Amino acid sequence: MALPQNQIPTAFEAFVNATSIDEACKALAIGDGTVVAGGTDLWVQKDEAHKTFGPRLINISNIEELARIEIGRDRIRLGARVTMSDILDNGDLGDIAPALCEAANKFASPQIRNAATIGGNVANASPAADAVVPLLCLDAKIELSKWDGKKISTRDVPADAFFSAPGQSVLAVDELITAISFEHPGTNPIARFFKSGPRPALEIAIVSLGFSARLAGGKLTNVRIALGAVGPTPVRARKTEKLLEGQRLTDDLKAAALDTLADEISPIDDVRGSAWYRQHLARTYLQEALHDAAQS
Amino acid sequence: MNKTIDREDIIGARVAKLDAPEKVTGRTRYINDMVLPRMLRAKIFRTDRVHAKILKIDTSKAEALPGVVAVITGVDAPDGKIGVIKDNPPLKKDKVRCIRDELAAVAAETEEICDAALRLIEVEYEDLPPVFTCEDALKPGAPVIEVDRPDNIAMAQDFSAGDIAEGEKASDHIVEGKYNVHYVTHCNMGVSCCLADISVDGKVTLYSQSQYPYIMKMDLAPALGIHPGDLRIIQPPVGGAFGSKLDVYPYEPICVLLARKTGRPVKLEFSREEEFIASPTRQPVEFRIRAGMTSDGIFTFRDISTLLNNGGYTSWGATTPYVTMRTCSSHYVVPHIRYSARAVYTNNPYAGSFRGYGNVQATWMLETHVDKMAEVAGLDPLEIRLRNANQPHSMTPQGSNLGCIDLVGCIKISAEKSDFLKKWNAYSAQWDNGERYKRGIGIATSLHNAGGAKIHKSDGCGTILTMDDYARVTVMTGASDIGQGSDTVIAQIVAQELGVPLRDITVINNDTALGPWDVGVHASRTTYIAGNSAKRAALDARNQILAAAEKQSNVTADQLDLRGGHVVQADNGEVVIETGRLLRQMHFAGEDAKLVMATDYYEPPTEPEDENHMGDMSAAYSHAAHVAEIIVDTHTGEIEIEKIWSVQDVGKIINLNGLEGQIEGGIAMGIGYGLHEDLKIEKGIVQNPAFRDYHVVTAPEMPPIDMAFIETDDHEGPAGAKGIAELPTIVIAPALGNALYNATGVRIDHPPLNPEKVARAIWERSNKNDAE
Incomplete structure (x- = not known):
């Protein structure tokens, strides 16, 4: 018995294979759209019924301008569909944003790195998102674009203000993430990224920690500390940053920083690890970062 | 002087697994890849409770969904149970005892329709008090899981030798310890999958990943209400089993029951999540x-x-x-x-x-x-x-x-x-x-x-060996190769006895209607037991060939050897005749015509406990x-x-x-x-x-x-x-x-x-x- 075509359950009513930002944003403006680039997490979430797709699937993988990495003198701009492998393969980013590259290198597996995009990692808004942690340390801005009826309008949201809850952000239903940008950190920044797990691939962070700073006259400046998987969103450890800012790294200060960090994060117990272990790892990683900073 | 051939030892050599080229090039066809004409897909409705009375299972909405061909529950199943002490009804009617329990199953035109139908099945439960640890389950008044076992003890074993008190007396140190080992599971790369096909007269063919196809007939038949002889197990290449397919688990009888109800071939395949939840674990x-x-x-x-x-x-x-x-x-x-x-x-x-x-x-x-x-x-x-x-x-x-x-x-x-x-x-x-x-x-x-x-009355394995007119050998063994490499080992053992190249040997092990009995692949037994059976069958065939060669030459059989596809003189390797040619002469000999065939059943010299x-x-x-x-x-x-x-x-x-x-x-x-x-x-x-x-x-x-x-x-x-x-x-x-x-x-x-x-x-x- 052949089944009448209209009775076979279908997921999508329309597929938009966008080749420009214009086209993608116009399709989004109609409503009920789901944007897909690498799809590495999106599809898993759909299969596990954690995410319902809209009937309009909008593919942005073929939008050329979203695939660009622009290294400016003052600012670095990564198109939203730049993949983790693109970041690793770029000749300049290793010096400019080593922690971001380290995160990309520890991101999922080589196959997934080839498909997964920086925009997707941000849009996914996972509390454990690997690439977001170094982006927070870089004071990155998320560029959001939409079709306002006449033209494309954009707004920049600081990465720090973008996430609101697990899987949720300030991204509106008609908005597309078009780029992630950050100020050129200058030469020789101190920047580290730590992620838990004994295996070199396919680990979801129990805790991740990013650290960046500059050392001027023996004092730490521009201190940024960000963590993944210790709260409902990736977070900055602002109290600890403030404690360290402008200070010389003494043993007492290091100890105080570790205690401050423990106070300002509130990890939970889950299947990947206990709150105790998350605190323990966060402390371990900050200790290592401060040790390295003192050496540099 | 004739050509000579040296003796070559293939035992102990480095040999590529016979199935490796097909596997590494992605050509191996697992059940998961198979499609039969008119085939339906099936999915199981599993409970989300751990201990509950089943009050009502309503499948009417699922049945009404277009594309659904059949929905079954325990009411549609024979009363036969599965498991080592037969305590597991494939479809549960009365009670839920753990999270994986199977309450209903759907056969439909596509997997997507099956999934949609599962969401339409409604069950009413009355939750029962659960128990999760051995300690709690052994307490007086603990909830009873299996009615026939009010003490909650499913199985007990006790052994003693010597006298512990004497041992204590002889001891200068006594060290005590407590160790709790955990749950793990097999993680087969090929998820559980089977395909059932039923003939007009009710005989069942089941394409299965089973590790014990011959005894499986006896274990599965009662759950289907049929005679074990009416069950044929075909075992295409298996994507890993590691012990997980040494018993009948509910999905296989369920698949057969759906095939019977619909009159069409039915394939049932687990999702990866199901594989984690609903396949067996290692015993904690x-x-x-x-x-x-x-x-x-x-x-x-x-x-x-x-x-x-x-x-x-x-x-x-x-x-x-x-x-x-x-x-x-x-x-x-x-x-x-x-x-x-x-x-x-x-x-x-x-x-x-x-x-x-x-x-x-x-x-x-x-x-x-x-x-x-x-x-x-x-x-x-x-x-x-x-x-x-x-x-x-x-x-x-x-x-x-x-x-x-x-x-x-x-x-x-x-x-x-x-x-x-x-x-x-x-x-x-x-x-x-x-x-x-x-x-x-x-x-x-x-x-x-x-x-x-020897956990069954026999721990044996059978072999049927035939040779064709070109000295190509077919070895039908009872032993299952679930990836461990036994087919290759069997081929090496046979090649050694018959003096033929490895590639001239075909090992067939995948059909209970063809192969002789074997107890199953477990207990590190296949090389030993199937290997011995294959060796004995090959020796029999070898003797048949050498006896024929003796007749043709002036050399006695005990002075002949088989090497490189030829009969040779054992002492100097001088070729007597090409083995294939000799086999053709034996075959086309009029009234004396003979095909080289050998059978063997090897029973190891062991005893059950x-x-x-x-x-x-x-x-x-x-x-x-x-x-x-x-x-x-x-x-x-x-x-x-x-x-x-x-x-x-x-x-x-x-x-x-x-x-x-x-x-x-x-x-x-x-x-x-x-x-x-x-x-x-x-x-x-x-x-x-x-x-x-x-x-x-x-x-x-x-x-x-x-x-x-x-x-x-x-x-x-x-x-x-x-x-x-x-x-x-x-x-x-x-x-x-x-x-x-x-x-x-x-x-x-x-x-x-x-x-x-x-x-x-x-x-x-x-x-x-x-x-x-």
């Missing part, structure tokens, strides 16, 4: 041990009791004590033994058989405990093992003659190659040196059956020793394995490639058990049913493995070989645990040694030291 065990020794470290007694969380139904997990008991009673010489096991019903998922059987659990416990005893006695880990090691041909307390074993050789060679003692002494002196990264080295050994295990667990149930026994050297990050608790040394008594190497592959694969699985894998079950519910949160070992973490083989040349095994497949999985985990102790002074009795547990234990130890 709570061990309690008291073990005594003299001041010289000579073992005096062992008193071991175990509780097994049986879960809601009884599969092979409850029988693992038969193997656990063997290690507890017979690994090292111990005069006084007491052992008990109780498998206790709970509302958890249930366990099946799993490579290494109860010995992975037993060896974790025993080899950790032996290291602790060594410390109490003031001996190093090698010395205590050597002082108590079993000697060749010794008789165990359970009545097994261990035959040509070499435990001492395994220990000595692994220690020598790894420079064990020097490192062990150096690393244990570094516990409190304040360094973040610490090295450790550890050893473990075990004993396992290596020539089958009696009611007191006495009996020499395996035709051979074997040992292995593993040494692991590790680096521990004492801050994060992460363990990196730097190197593993493996020494195993293999009897005789048949396929060196296959042997190394089995050892590497077994060790990967054992590392998973010891360090990473942990099926987390809370209140009866699996918390991590995905590879995302259930960490199997991946290629980059595999350490280099230095392998050595001891060839003890078993008197009964084919060419002297023993079974080898399970020991590699069994031994490595406690070697890692012992290495962790050597590195850090931290003991973790309950695996896995995951980073959090290790970090916490090290942190607690350093806090304790600070306080002191």
Whole structure:
């Protein structure tokens, strides 16, 4: 018995294979759209019924301008569909944003790195998102674009203000993430990224920690500390940053920083690890970062 | 002078697995790939409760969904149950006993329609009080899981030898311990899948991943209400089984019932999440041990009791004590033994058989405990093992003659190659040196059956061997090759006897309507038993050929040999006739026409255990020793394995490639058990049913493995070989645990040694030291 075509359950009513930002944003403006680039997490979430797709699937993988990495003198701009492998393969980013590259290198597996995009990692808004942690340390801005009826309008949201809850952000239903940008950190920044797990691939962070700073006259400046998987969103450890800012790294200060960090994060117990272990790892990683900073 | 051919030995050579080219090029067709005309897809509706009365199952909305062809519930199923003690109805009608329980099933035109139909099935329950631990389930007044077993005990085993009181008297030290080993699961790359097809007269053909197709007929038929003879099991290539397919599980009868109801072929395939939730686990065990020794470290007694969380139904997990008991009673010489096991019903998922059987659990416990005893006695880990090691041909307390074993050789060679003692002494002196990264080295050994295990009335295997007009050989064996490489070993053994190239041999093992009986692939038995049967059939065929050659030449059969596709003179290799030509002459000989065919059924010289667990149930026994050297990050608790040394008594190497592959694969699985894998079950519910949160070992973490083989040349095994497949999985985990102790002074009795547990234990130890 052949089944009448209209009775076979279908997921999508329309597929938009966008080749420009214009086209993608116009399709989004109609409503009920789901944007897909690498799809590495999106599809898993759909299969596990954690995410319902809209009937309009909008593919942005073929939008050329979203695939660009622009290294400016003052600012670095990564198109939203730049993949983790693109970041690793770029000749300049290793010096400019080593922690971001380290995160990309520890991101999922080589196959997934080839498909997964920086925009997707941000849009996914996972509390454990690997690439977001170094982006927070870089004071990155998320560029959001939409079709306002006449033209494309954009707004920049600081990465720090973008996430609101697990899987949720300030991204509106008609908005597309078009780029992630950050100020050129200058030469020789101190920047580290730590992620838990004994295996070199396919680990979801129990805790991740990013650290960046500059050392001027023996004092730490521009201190940024960000963590993944210790709260409902990736977070900055602002109290600890403030404690360290402008200070010389003494043993007492290091100890105080570790205690401050423990106070300002509130990890939970889950299947990947206990709150105790998350605190323990966060402390371990900050200790290592401060040790390295003192050496540099 | 005629051409001459030298004798070539293919036994012990490096041979590529016969199925490797198809597998690595992606051409192998698994059941998961198969499509039959008019085939439907099927899916199972599973409960979300752990213990509940089923009040009502309403399938009417699902049945009304276009594309759905049939929906069945327990009402549509015969009353026959499955499982080791027949306590598991494939479709549950009255009661839910654990999270995976099957309440209904749908057959539809597509998998998507099946999924949609499952969402339309409505069930009303009345929840019952659940019980999750053995301790709680054994309390008076505990909820009863199986009506016929009001004490919640599914199975019990007790063994004793000697007198524990006497053993205590002879002891200078008694060391006690408690070890809880956890849930893990097989993680077959090919998810569970079957395809059922029914003839007009009601005979059933089931394409199955079964590891025991012949006995499966007997186990499955009652659940279908048919005669076992009306069941034909076809076994296409299997994407991994490792023990998980040694029983009938509900999905197979369900698939057949749907095929019967719809009159169409039906395929049922698990999702990966289902594979984690609804395939069997390794049996978790709570061990309690008291073990005594003299001041010289000579073992005096062992008193071991175990509780097994049986879960809601009884599969092979409850029988693992038969193997656990063997290690507890017979690994090292111990005069006084007491052992008990109780498998206790709970509302958890249930366990099946799993490579290494109860010995992975037993060896974790025993080899950790032996290291602790060594410390109490003031001996190093090698010395205590050597002082108590079993000697060749010794008789165990359970009545097994261990035959040509070499435990001492395994220990000595692994220690020598790894420079064990020097490192062990150096690393244990570094516990409190304040360094973040610490090295450790550890050893473990075990004993396992290596020539089958007579758990049924027969432990045999049959072979039918035919040769065609071109001296191509077809070997129909009862033995299942589920990836372990037995087809290749069988082909090598036959090639050796018949003097034909390996590629001229076709091994067929996949159809109960074609092949002769075999007990199934388990217990490290296939090389030994199927190998012996194949060897005997090949010898028969060889004799037929040589007898015909004798008639044609003036050389007697005992002076002829078969080499390189020819009959040759044994002494000088001179060719007498091409074997194919001789076979054609035999075939086209008018009234004397003869085809070379041979059959054999090999029954190993073993006996089942009696009611007191006495009996020499395996035709051979074997040992292995593993040494692991590790680096521990004492801050994060992460363990990196730097190197593993493996020494195993293999009897005789048949396929060196296959042997190394089995050892590497077994060790990967054992590392998973010891360090990473942990099926987390809370209140009866699996918390991590995905590879995302259930960490199997991946290629980059595999350490280099230095392998050595001891060839003890078993008197009964084919060419002297023993079974080898399970020991590699069994031994490595406690070697890692012992290495962790050597590195850090931290003991973790309950695996896995995951980073959090290790970090916490090290942190607690350093806090304790600070306080002191």
